[in-house]
Amino acid sequence: MEKIEIKNKDVIGTYQKQNYNAIAEKYRDPATKYAFKVLNGEILAGYKIKLACFRHLQDLKRSEEHDISFPYHYDLDECKKILNFARLCPDVNVGKPLPLLLWQKAILCLMIGWRDELNHKRFTRVSLSVARTNGKTYLVNIMLWYAYMIEAANKFNQDLAYIGPVAAQAKKGWRYVEMFGHKLSEIPAFKKQFFDRYGVDVQSEQVKGGNTQNNILRMSNESGQFDSYHFLFCVADEAGDTHYTSDNFSKITSGQVQTPNHQFVQISTAYDDPTVPFHSDQLRMTEMMEKDYQRSGDEFLVLVWEQDSPNELDAPETWIKSNPILMIKNNQTMIKGLQTEKDNKLNDGTINDFKNRNLNMWMQLKTATYLKLSEVENSIVNSYNIKGQDVYIGFDSSMFSDNTALAFIFPFFDERKNKQKFFIMQHSFIPFRQSGSIEIKEKQDGIKYRKMVDKGFCTITAHPQGLINIEQVYDWLVNFVNHNNLNVKFFGYDRMGDYRVKELVKTLDANFDWPLLDVAQRTSEIGDPTKFLQERFADNSILMLNDPVLKKALLNAETYEDKIGMQVDKAKATYKIDAVDALIDAMYQAMYATKDYGPLEKGKTEVERMTDKQMLAWYMNPESGLLGGDDDDF
Structure with a gap:
């Protein structure tokens, strides 16, 4: 394939020079549709999402051309499996499944559809970032329970984990995982074929698989006790929190090496410390994706919905970049809510808090910050x-x-x-x-x-x-x-x-x-x-x-x-x-x-400002002009 490097953030210009007719004809799944809509300008998106969409199309071309440096393929059947499962998953707040938007379906397809030579998931690490109130909790639970009910099926002694930054946050997030499991167990097909068959018990601290010993564990980064685990699937919620350390992330990923088809997902809104590993990984992977010809980072999926500039604060028509849930037609309620929140933050002097959490931008919230x-x-x-x-x-x-x-x-x-x-x-x-x-x-x-x-x-x-x-x-x-x-x-x-x-x-x-x-x-x-x-x-x-x-x-x-x-x-x-x-x-x-x-x-003369070597040179050759004098002065 042609050696391509994205320069000056011109993803669209680079995309328009390529021919993807064969890809568009063969692949009609949500992830590929979303990629084309973003790059064709039908859906407004920020730079990092455009880059991820371009990467997906380029990878499809590599796969179709059987590029020997690219040992991955995109399995549409795997995409259908996760989407069919998602259609049955109830939102705990309304008690019934919610229809997923195209961008949400794209996430699931990219995570599950891309496969390696052994037909294991290509992306062993996934980093997802989106503004608050965009349904990330619902997505997290679909991922976690799919891994437990489908990917761990017919396996034994598999550990999965839901991790929060500290114990209190892990407990709060776990309540949704627990309620999600109870709702799934009420679906007749799931109750008989899974929960009853395997003796699955949804508890306040873990999900226990009685017959298989496959467990979902509630854990906190605070404990740091990950050394003895080899997680099939692990999700770190609120991964942008400063409590998370690269050391604990390394413990998780190093333990997963022994587990086939494993995946580690980090998901979060932007926080106020841009030096955390979650954000550093995104910056590193952005640079790698810009060099399309390199194979570095091929097993790391990064999807970041964020504003491109703080200047977009006063352009609500661009907020879909960080709030893709605004794809819902006539979603005036959320737009009005965001505008009200912005006005309130402007009035109380905490507008960076709005940019940070509602526009998903890494803004330092300290008022005395030396540099931006x-x-x-x-x-x-x-x-x-x-x-x-x-x-x-x-x-x-x-x-x-x-x-x-x-x-x-x-x-x-x-x-x-x-x-x-x-x-x-x-x-x-x-x-x-x-x-x-x-x-x-x-x-x-x-x-x-x-x-x-x-x-x-x-x-x-x-x-x-x-x-x-x-x-x-x-x-x-x-x-x-x-x-x-x-x-x-x-x-x-x-x-x-x-x-x-x-x-x-x-x-x-x-x-x-x-x-x-x-x-x-x-x-x-x-x-x-x-x-x-x-x-x-x-x-x-x-x-x-x-x-x-x-x-x-x-x-x-x-x-x-x-x-x-x-x-x-x-x-x-x-x-x-x-x-x-x-x-x-x-x-x-x-x-x-x-x-x-x-x-x-x-307070010094020019001679006094000379080094010893310069002074010696001047004494030996006063006509050298080191003092800047003029011959007429002598």
């Missing part, structure tokens, strides 16, 4: 060449459980945009003495540091007691500068740092001609670079790699303002913002990169 999620995400680039460039370095030393961070700022001029810009990066050094081990440290901070080591974003301290090893920091820094042939224009550090900072600075001063400056951590000193960095993110003048450590630090940072200016702070000890503190120290001078002045030069 969109500003950080828009700054990310795939690569940047730092070789031989000028660099401004900031250093923030750890106290107690904090990380130690080095930050690097590379000013450059974007001639195409006629604009001064800055490429930023960081490298953190991770202690673990306070936590006791690197494993516990990872859980506390919510960052997989050991994986970040492989990507070059951090170093775990080599100190046997888990303390920061300043020699390790020094060696890494010197090797980084030398390897990339960097011209260090400035090294800023916190003057309140402990003896390790003094040791590092003394060593650097003895061995290099770098301009070193202690930066007082008070608003009068760091207020300007703090504000400058914030504004440069806002006007798209910052570039950075997709570094989870830096991203989390930037999004964790909150602002503290007084009459003099602004500083950054954090709400919790486990919110690491060390890389941001280091960036601000570096920006203390980097913001004057194109100027002939700045804090480093205050």
Whole structure:
């Protein structure tokens, strides 16, 4: 097949260049119909849904062309099975089955219809996100009970699970699972052929299969007790909640490897912390889907109904992007309800809450947030060449459980945009003495540091007691500068740092001609670079790699303002913002990169601002013009 990569989010333009006539003729199932309607503009949808629809059509073409790199097929009979089952499933609130909309049928078909070479479900992981009150609870129960009653049939000792973020939420969500099961047991065919035949008992904490020992368990992420289970099917409800950790998700998926035809479903509305694994997975998979020619992520289904921009707040005609239930004709009641909720949130100053939960957008709800999620995400680039460039370095030393961070700022001029810009990066050094081990440290901070080591974003301290090893920091820094042939224009550090900072600075001063400056951590000193960095993110003048450590630090940072200016702070000890503190120290001078002045030069003559090497060169050759003098002056 043709090598295709979606650029500039132009899914529709790319779709229109392809020929899907044979696909449209053969596949008339809900998922394929939905894909065509979205891409043909008949149904309004956001970027991520357009991308998922394009992926489905491309995958159908790959399957029809028997692409050897794509060992999957789409089974229409499996689609019919799940849809026939869904037609019998009663909604517990009205006591009878509800007709599913096209987008809901599409979800079920994509989850169940795609199969591998063994005819097992292709998608072992599924991530679904949609705004509140769009019927996700009903869908969750159809999935869970289908897996239990149909996929686990004729099997023994199969475990399935419904998981909530904490025990209280799991108990609340389980009430629907329990009621759903009781309603199913009242259907004559199901009662005789399943519930009575297998001795199924629907209880307040689990569903027990007496004859088969196939059980649905009520569990909470809070307990973290997933190691001994090999779930056939598992659903994590409200997966965007901050209580969920990537470590617990890994326990679930690693245990499922031994179970054929398994599936792990994460479903949620957007929450207010965009650094959670649920959202990170969606961003990662979006990038993979954009590279249609790659086979990375072929077993991960991501479907996200969300608004494309906060600017759509005042365009209710676009709200179907995040509320696909608005596909119901003349659904004026819900539209009116959403508009009323929006007006109420505007009046009480919590409009981000509406964007977050009702428009399914990852909005940080903290009023003192330093940067917006969109500003950080828009700054990310795939690569940047730092070789031989000028660099401004900031250093923030750890106290107690904090990380130690080095930050690097590379000013450059974007001639195409006629604009001064800055490429930023960081490298953190991770202690673990306070936590006791690197494993516990990872859980506390919510960052997989050991994986970040492989990507070059951090170093775990080599100190046997888990303390920061300043020699390790020094060696890494010197090797980084030398390897990339960097011209260090400035090294800023916190003057309140402990003896390790003094040791590092003394060593650097003895061995290099770098301009070193202690930066007082008070608003009068760091207020300007703090504000400058914030504004440069806002006007798209910052570039950075997709570094989870830096991203989390930037999004964790909150602002503290007084009459003099602004500083950054954090709400919790486990919110690491060390890389941001280091960036601000570096920006203390980097913001004057194109100027002939700045804090480093205050009160100094031009000779005094020279390094030792520059001063020696000038003494040896005063006509060199380093002082910018004119021959007529002599």
